[in-house]
Amino acid sequence: MKSKALKISIWVLATLTVVTYFYWIFPVWGIPFNSQRHGNPPLTPPWALECWLWEDDVNTSDYVDELLAGYKENDIPVRTIILDSPWSLRYNDFEIDTSLYKKPDQWFKKLQDSNYRVVLWMTSMVNSFSKDANIKDSKDWYQRAMDNGFLVKSRHPNKWWKGEGGFIDYTNDKAMDWWRGLQQNVFDLGIDGWKLDGTATLFWNQLGPLPIFYKRSSKGIMTTRTYMDHYYRDEYAHGLSQNPEFVTLSRSIDRGFHPEGFSPIDASPVNWVGDQKHEWVTDEMIMESGGENVDIALDGIQGFESAIESVLKSADLGYNIVGSDVAGFSGKTIPARLYMRWTQFSTFCGLFMNGGHGERRLWKRTEEELQVIRKFSWLHTELVPYMYHYVVTAHNGGKRLQTPLKKGKYHYMFGDDFLVAPIYMDSKTRTVTLPKGQWRYFFDDHKLIDGEVEIKRDFPMDEYPVYIKEGAIVPMDIKRSYTGLGNGDSEGYTTILVYPKGENSFVYHHTDTAGESTISYEVTAGTLRLSVEGTKFAHLLRIHFSKIPKSVSLDGKLLEKEVFWNYDVQHHKLLVRNDGGYGNGVYEIKY
Numbered sequence: 001m002k003s004k005a006l007k008i009s010i011w012v013l014a015t016l017t018v019v020t021y022f023y024w025i026f027p028v029w030g031i032p033f034n035s036q037r038h039g040n041p042p043l044t045p046p047w048a049l050e051c052w053l054w055e056d057d058v059n060t061s062d063y064v065d066e067l068l069a070g071y072k073e074n075d076i077p078v079r080t081i082i083l084d085s086p087w088s089l090r091y092n093d094f095e096i097d098t099s100l101y102k103k104p105d106q107w108f109k110k111l112q113d114s115n116y117r118v119v120l121w122m123t124s125m126v127n128s129f130s131k132d133a134n135i136k137d138s139k140d141w142y143q144r145a146m147d148n149g150f151l152v153k154s155r156h157p158n159k160w161w162k163g164e165g166g167f168i169d170y171t172n173d174k175a176m177d178w179w180r181g182l183q184q185n186v187f188d189l190g191i192d193g194w195k196l197d198g199t200a201t202l203f204w205n206q207l208g209p210l211p212i213f214y215k216r217s218s219k220g221i222m223t224t225r226t227y228m229d230h231y232y233r234d235e236y237a238h239g240l241s242q243n244p245e246f247v248t249l250s251r252s253i254d255r256g257f258h259p260e261g262f263s264p265i266d267a268s269p270v271n272w273v274g275d276q277k278h279e280w281v282t283d284e285m286i287m288e289s290g291g292e293n294v295d296i297a298l299d300g301i302q303g304f305e306s307a308i309e310s311v312l313k314s315a316d317l318g319y320n321i322v323g324s325d326v327a328g329f330s331g332k333t334i335p336a337r338l339y340m341r342w343t344q345f346s347t348f349c350g351l352f353m354n355g356g357h358g359e360r361r362l363w364k365r366t367e368e369e370l371q372v373i374r375k376f377s378w379l380h381t382e383l384v385p386y387m388y389h390y391v392v393t394a395h396n397g398g399k400r401l402q403t404p405l406k407k408g409k410y411h412y413m414f415g416d417d418f419l420v421a422p423i424y425m426d427s428k429t430r431t432v433t434l435p436k437g438q439w440r441y442f443f444d445d446h447k448l449i450d451g452e453v454e455i456k457r458d459f460p461m462d463e464y465p466v467y468i469k470e471g472a473i474v475p476m477d478i479k480r481s482y483t484g485l486g487n488g489d490s491e492g493y494t495t496i497l498v499y500p501k502g503e504n505s506f507v508y509h510h511t512d513t514a515g516e517s518t519i520s521y522e523v524t525a526g527t528l529r530l531s532v533e534g535t536k537f538a539h540l541l542r543i544h545f546s547k548i549p550k551s552v553s554l555d556g557k558l559l560e561k562e563v564f565w566n567y568d569v570q571h572h573k574l575l576v577r578n579d580g581g582y583g584n585g586v587y588e589i590k591y
Contacts, residue, residue, distance in 0.1 A: 037229065039266030041320040041394045042236075044350075045245040046511035047117055048193075048270050049321070049384045049391070050079035051377050054355035056329070059086060061101040067361065068116070074363050075480070076374045077381045080117040082195055082249075082355060087120060090135040091127040091162050094182040096189075097134045108189040119193035119249060120186060124200055124231050126150070127165035128157045142166060150175035152203070152227075153216040160199050167203055170230035172218040180238060193247040193270075194239060198254075198262060200224070200231040225260075232263040249351075252314035252322055261317055270351055271322045273310035278331035278358055279303035280338060280426050303328065304342055305424045308410050311349060315402035315412065320394040321387075322402070323351025327358065334358040336365065337426055337461065340372045344464040345422045347380040348414045350387060350401050372462050375482040382483060385475040385494060385511055390415055392509045408433035417472035418442070421465040430465050431456040438470035440499065445544065446572060471501035473519050475508045478540075484571075490540055493577070498543040500528050510535060532585035541576040543589070549574055550590040555583045 053067065064081060071078045089095045096104040111118055127133075128142035142165060145151050151166035158166065169175045203224045204213040213224040232250050239246035251262035252271035263271065281303035307324040314322045326346050327339040346352045354360060354377075362370045390401040403413040411421045411433060419439065421432040434451040441447065443463040448470060449455070459465055468474070474497040478486030486495050494508070496519060505520035515535025522529050532539065548567040552559045552574070559565055565576040574589065 037225075037264055038261065038318060039264070040397050041265055041318075041391070041400075042267070042269045043395050044269040044321050044391045045247065046384055046388050046391075046513070047079055047245065048247045049350060049387050050352075050381050051077050052080040052082060052119075052351065052353040052355065053078045053360070054082035054084055054353070055360045056084050056355070056357050059084065059100055061104075061107050068114075070361050070363055074370065074374065076362060076370075077377050078116070079381075080119055080192070081111065082119045082121065082353075084121045084195065084355075085162060085197075086130075086133045088133065090130045090133045090138045090141070091125055091165065092122050092182075093138075093141070094122075094185050096186070099134060104189060108191075112190055117192040118190075119195055119247070120191055121195040121197060122235075123160075123162070123197045124168050125158075125160060125162070125165040126168060127163050129163040129165070131163045133162075136163075145178075148174070148178070149218060150178050152222075158202060160202055167199075167215070167227065169217050170227070170234050171222070175218070176234075183238075187242045190243075192243060192245065193249060194235055196232060196235055196248050196250040196263070198251050200228040201258065201262070203227040228258075228262065229264055229267075233267040236267045236269070252319040253310055253317060261314075261319065265318050265320075268319055269321065271314060271319050272351060272353060273307055273314060273322065273324050274302065275329040275356075276302045276304065276307045276324065278328040278334040278338060280335075280424075281305040304338060304345075307342075308345065308422050308424055312402070312404040312410060312412055315400060316404050318400065320391065320400045321350030323349040323353050325356040326352070326354040327356065329356035331358065335426075336369050339365070339369055340461055341423050341464075343373045343376050345420075347376040347383075347464070348418065348420045348466065352377070352380045368461065375462060376464075378480050379483045382476045382478050382485065382495075383474075385477055385508065386415060386417075388509055388511050389475075389507060392507075405435065407435070414466075417469045417474060419467040419469070423459065423465060428458040428460065429456065430459055432465050432467070434467060438501065439467040440470065440544075442466040442468045445499075468497075468499065470499050471504050472497065472499045473504055473506035473521070474498075475506070475519070477511070485542065486540065493538045493540045495540045495542055498530070498541060500543065500545075508534075510537065526590060528587075528589040528591070530587040530589070532582070532587075536580050536582065536585070538580040539578050541574070541578075541587070543574040543576070544572060545574045545589075545591060546572055547591065552576060552590075553588045554578070555586055 068078060087097060087101060089097050101107060108118060126142055126145045128139045130136055130138065146166055149172055150169060152169045154166055157164035168179050203215055204211050205215060206212065214221050236248045239248060247269040249270045249272060250268060252273060253259060253261055254274035311322050311324060323346055327334045327342045359365060362373055387401060390399055393399045401415060405411040405413065408421055410424055414420050419434060421430060423430050432455045434449065434453050437451040439449045439451055476485065476495045476497060478490035478495045481487040498521065500521055500523050503522040505518055508517045508519055510516060517532055517534035517537060520531050552565045567574055
């Protein structure tokens with residue numbers, strides 16, 4: 001009996017020890033600290049939904065100028081440029097290294113005058129040693145910060161991938177005065193955001209072989225999770241105090257680490273999902289690595305498929321504007337088909353971020369890549385008005401931009417109207433499972449397809465498995481002819497795609513954030529009645545009709561054909577142009 005009692009006691013003690021460790025000593029998983037952490041997504045400014053660009057092989061102003069000039073010359077849209085590390089003299093002193101970025105006052109102003117947005121990489125570390133910065137040895141600088149209480153207590157500098165240093169103490173007001181004073185140097189240049197890399201996850205001590213996820217701040221013991229929340233929330237809040245359209249680019253989730261989410265959702269205007277290789281991930285690769293599928297920083301094999309998985313898991317958790325590095329962050333060369341397919345997937349994500357290692361000067365790659373990536377970069381840019389609707393709805397506690405589906409591998413809804421089935425392997429063939437309803441293939445929308453069916457077909461490199469729901473209303477900003485949805489004459493108008501079925505409505509939140517309009521329609525026997533209410537705006541209706549209408553009227557007055565409207569026989573589209581000078585905004589189309 002004594003032996004049995006002893007075994008039971010040992011078992012109970014071991015169980016309590018494990019439970020105590022994982023609930024209190026190992027709070028990295030967010031248990032029990034995570035239940036009320038997330039709020040609704042913030043209002044991501046419309047500019048951050050446009051295309052981002054960066055590269056990580058040559059970090060100089062001259063090379064950025066070359067990239068941007070080449071993209072402009074080849075008519076590839078770019079709104080935001082990221083300056084990744086190293087751009088400062090040491091990590092993180094916020095002093096521009098002028099040997100890399102010359103005459104920063106003039107150079108940053110030139111970028112702003114050219115309508116670019118600039119986001120700078122940063123972390124929460126004050127380094128004693130910076131391995132690839134201009135000033136590598138900065139022990140004295142680090143020690144002064146530690147002696148002044150600006151850093152979280154630590155016996156020795158913490159190692160991280162850019163060297164060694166200490167964590168800035170967000171709970172110390174004097175530390176924050178010092179830190180914000182350093183940052184003001186670049187805020188005065190007019191920056192638009194931070195890329196907040198993930199050092200906050202390293203906020204822990206070690207007891208023998210066990211990680212202990214606590215450190216001592218000026219206000220006492222702090223968990224890793226609490227420090228992460230300070231990092232993401234405090235940097236975002238301070239950025240907004242400097243610039244009302246400021247953004248932070250931060251991790252959402254990444255593999256199994258922090259499944260509760262890296263950055264709090266309410267402090268996450270833009271998110272990305274970590275570092276992948278320029279590779280398709282196959283079952284064979286996973287088997288060869290012993291089943292490991294981890295980050296490149298941990299010598300793993302994360303590739304395109306894992307990026308798709310992480311984006312959809314982030315969306316399922318509630319993050320709203322999420323993406324990945326187009327074509328992957330690292331590796332020797334970028335395979336052409338991978339670059340194109342990754343671009344197409346990113347087109348239907350909130351964040352389109354073309355960047356990382358590898359050749360990003362598309363005019364030096366294949367002509368096919370240039371054509372395809374240009375087309376889909378513009379398509380993503382055209383979809384900004386549609387995406388911004390879901391920025392507003394998500395902020396108000398409603399629908400997010402991406403909704404993963406249970407049926408179909410990696411299938412998801414992009415908004416309410418697009419079914420996307422990413423091509424995740426190096427193959428043109430893809431099986432698509434259409435949900436209930438009626439659908440049209442977005443890149444050739446002549447045929448109406450009943451849902452709840454599987455379609456297996458080839459998708460050429462300039463197309464992608466995207467289906468639009470019958471009944472959809474999609475506002476777009478068309479300026480070019482690459483996508484076939486308009487041309488240069490469409491600029492200055494909001495193009496509204498309409499696929500009439502029954503009745504529907506869509507709230508168009510203007511991307512100048514100055515107004516909103518409700519676009520609605522109702523189909524009755526022989527008549528489509530469509531109204532545009534609220535803030536008036538110039539628009540182009542692009543309505544799918546199988547035959548030419550008999551008449552088109554606006555607010556009770558007939559509109560003259562070939563002057564205010566025409567019919568595109570080839571694409572079965574009624575095209576109506578309005579410069580914004582209308583009354584009630586009620587169209588009646590007889591057919």
